[in-house]
Amino acid sequence: MVKLKRIDHAIDELFTYRKIGTDPAFSRYIPMVYDPIHFDWRDEFEPEFTKLFNGLMLRGDEEVNRVFSAVFPTEEVLERFISESSPGDLLFMHHPIVMECGDPKGKWGRGFMPIPPHFIEQMKTKRLSVFTLHVPLDYSREISTSDAWREALNAKVIGELLKDDNGACGILCEIAPTSTENLIHRSTEMFGIPYADVHGPFHNHITKIAIVAGCGDKVEAMIEAERMGAEAYLTGEVHCHIDNDYGKKKYEQMKSYIAQTTMSLIGVSHSASEYLVHSTQLKSWFEEKFQLPVTLLPQSKWWV
Template sequence: MESILYLGSRLNDFFEIRDLEKDPGFSRFIPMVYDPIEFDWKSYFEKDFTTRFNGLMLKGTDHVQSVHLAVFPTEEVLETFTNESQPGDLLFMHHPLHMECGDPKGNWGRGFLPIRKDLLDKIKDKGLSVYTCHAPLDYNKQISTSLAIAEQLGAKVLEEFVPFANGYAGLICEMNTTTTSEIIDSLQSIFDIPYVDFEGKENDRIEKIAIVAGSGDEVTDMKIAEAKNVQAYITGEIHCHIDNEKGRRKFQTMMDYVPNTKMSLIGVSHASSEFLVMKTQLYTWFNDNFDVAVKLIPQNKWWR
C-alpha cells in the first residue's frame, strides 16, 4: 500500500511533469469537449491538472492498494476500474479523454469525447484517483510509448525524430533483416489485433524502421523518415479515420502521398500502440518501485 501523494510525487518526478507548462494536445482538447456542454472541469479536476493537463486529475482517498493501467477512458475501461477497485486505488492512463479513432475496416470515429459525468462522479464517490500522462510518456528517455514498441521488435534506437513538447515522439531504429509480411505478422501478435492498416510498398528487405506510437498520420514526418532510408513506418494510425472535415482532409493528404512512397506504412491502432508500454515497461516499473498490486485494463476492441 502506498500514499497517493507519494505515488503522485514519484510520477511527477520520473516523467518531469512540472517541466512541461501545459500539454500541447489536451490543453486544447479538454476545453474543446467540455466547454460546449457547460461542464465545469476547472473546478472538478485537480487544480494543477487544469493548467498542465498532465498529472493527478482526480484525487481520492490516501491509501493506494492497486494501480490500474489503461490508455483511453472508455466507458468500458472506467466501468471495469470502478467495479474492480478498492477505495483509494489509482487509474493511470495515457489520455484524459476518450478518442474514437475509427476502424480502417469499419466505421469512422467521432474524435475526442467527454467522460460522462456519472462515471466521473462514481470515481469520486468511491474515493478513487486518476493520473494521466500524455506528452511526457511519449518522449521519456526510459519509459515511453515508442520505446516499448522498439523493445518488443528487438530494434536498436539510432535517433529520435518528430519533435513534441519537451522531447521527441518518434524513433528511427535498425533491426535484423526482415520483410513487410514478417513485420506485419509480428505486429499482429504483439498488439493482439486481427489486422493492420497498410499502405505503401511491400518490401522484401527491411533493416531500418521508424516508430511513432499513437497518431502517426503525418506526411511531413513520413517524408523525413524516408529521407533517412527508412523502409517501414510503424505507428498507431496510418490514416485519420475521424469523421469530420479535418479528418477527411488528412485522409486525402495521406492518399496523395501513398503512391509516391517506397516505405511500408503500417498502423496497429492508436489505442493498442500505446497500451504496449502499459503492459511491459510501466507494469514492471510500478511492480519494482511500489508496494501495490498492478492491474491491466485492455480494451475489448482496439480498432474503434
Template sequence: MENLLNIVHQLDETFKIKNFGKDPAFSRYIPQVYEGKFDWRKKFEPEFNEFFNGLMIKGSPKVKNIFLAVFPTKHVLERFIEKGESGDLLFMHHPILMESGDPNGQWGRGFVPIEESLLDQIISKGLSVYTCHIPMDYHGSLGTSHAIAEALNVDITDRFIHDEKYGYIGIIGNVQPTKSEDLSDNLKRIFDVPYVDFEGRKKEINKVAIVAGCGDKTQWMKLAEDKGADAYISGEIHCHIDNDYGRNRFEEVIEYASQTNMSLIGVSHAASEYLVKKTLMAPWFEENFDLETINLIPQKDWWL
C-alpha cells in the same frame, strides 16, 4: 499499501510534468469537449486544470492497487469502478477518449468527453486518476515509442521528429531483415489486433521508423524515408475521424503512399500506446512501490 501523494510525486518527477508545462493538445481539447456540458474543473485537481497532465482526480490517501489503461472508454472506467477499492489509482495516457476510427469499419468522432456520471462514481468511491500524455510520449526510457522499439528488438540508431521544448518523439533503428508481410503479422501478435492498416510498398525491411499514437502526418513520414527507413510503424497511418480535417488528412496520406518506397503500417492508436503500460509501466510500478496488485485494463476494441 502506498501513500497516494508518494506515488504522485514519483510520477511527477519521473515524467517531469511541470517542466513540460501545459499539454498542447489537451489544454485545448478538454475545454472544447466539456463546454456546455458540466463544470469539469470542479471534478479535477487544480494542478491538472493548469497542466492537463498529472493527478486528475484525487481519491483516498492510501493506494493498494494500480490499474493501467490508455483511453477512458466507458468499458475501462466501468471496470475500474467495479474492481477498484477506495484509494486505488488508474494511470492512463489520455484524459479523454479519442475515437480514431476503424480502417475496416466505422470512422470515429474524434475527442469525446467522459460521462459526468462515471466521474461522479469515481469520486464518490474514493478512487484516483492520473494521466500522462506528452511527457510519456517523449520519455527516453518509459516512452510510448520506446516500448514498441523494445518489443521489436530494434537497434536504435537515430531519433526524429524534434521539438525544441520536448525533444524527440520518433525512433529509427535496424531490425533483423524481414518481409513486410511477416512484420505485419508480428505487429498483430504484439499488439493483439486482428489486422493492421497498410499502405505503401511490400518489401524487405531492414530499418524501421516508429511513432506511437497519431502518426498520420506526411511530413513525419518523409523525414523517416529521408533517414533510410524501410517501414514506418505508428498507431495511425490514416486519420479516420469523420470530419473535414480527418478526410483531408486521409487524402494526403493516400497521395503520399502512392509515391513512397516505404511500408506504412498502423496498429491502432490505442494499442500502440497500451504496450508501454503492459511492458514498461507495470514493472516500474512493481519495482518502485509496495502494492497488492497491478491490473491491466485493455480496451474491448482497439480500433475504435
C-alpha cells in the same frame, strides 16, 4: 499501501511532467469536449491538472492499494475500474478523454469524446484517483509508448523524429533483417488486433524502421523518417478515419503521400499501439518501484 504523493513525486521525477509544462493537445481538447456539455471541468478536476493537463486529474484517498492501467477512459475501462477497485486505488492512463480514430475496415470515429459526467461522479464518490500522462510518456526514452514497441521488436534506437524542445515522440531504429510481411505478422500478434492498416510498397529486406506510437498519421513525420533511411514506418494510425472535415482532409493528404512513398506503412490502431507500454514497461515499473499490484485494462476492441 503507498502514499499517493509518493507516486506522483516518482512519476514527475522520471517523466518531468511539471517541467515540460502545459500539454499542447489536451489544453485545447478538454475545453473543446466539456464546455459544450456545460460540465465544470475546472472545478471538478484537480487545480494543477487544469493548468498542466497532465498529472492527477481526480484525487481519491491518500493511500493507494492497487494501480489500474489503461490508454483511454472508455466506458468499459471505467466500468471495470469502478467495479473492481477499492477506495484510494489509482487509474493511470495515457489520455484523459476518449479519442475515436475510426476503423479502417469499419465505421469512422467521432474524434475526441468527454468522460460521461456520471462516471466522474462515481469515481469521486468511491474516492478513487485518476492520473494521466500524455506527451511526457511519449518523450521519455526510458519508458515510453514508442520505446516499448522498439523493445518488443528488439530494435536499437539510432535517431529521433517528431522532436521539439522537450523531447521526441518518434524514433528511428535498426532491426535485424526482416520483411514487410513479417512486420505485419508480428504487429497483429503483438497487439492482439485482427488486422493492420497497411499501405505503401512491400519490402523483403528491412533493417531500418521508424516507430511512432499513437497518431503517427503525419505526412511531415513520414517524409522525415524516409529521409533518415527508414524502410518501414510503424504507427498507431496511418490514415485518419475521424468523421469530420479535419479527418477527411487528413485522409486525402495521406492518400497523396502513400502514392509516392518508398516505405511500408503499418498501422495497428491508436489505442493498441499505446497500450503496449502499459502492459510491459509501466506495469513492471509500478510493481518494482512501489510493490503494488497492477491491473491492466485493455480494450475489447482496439479499432474504434
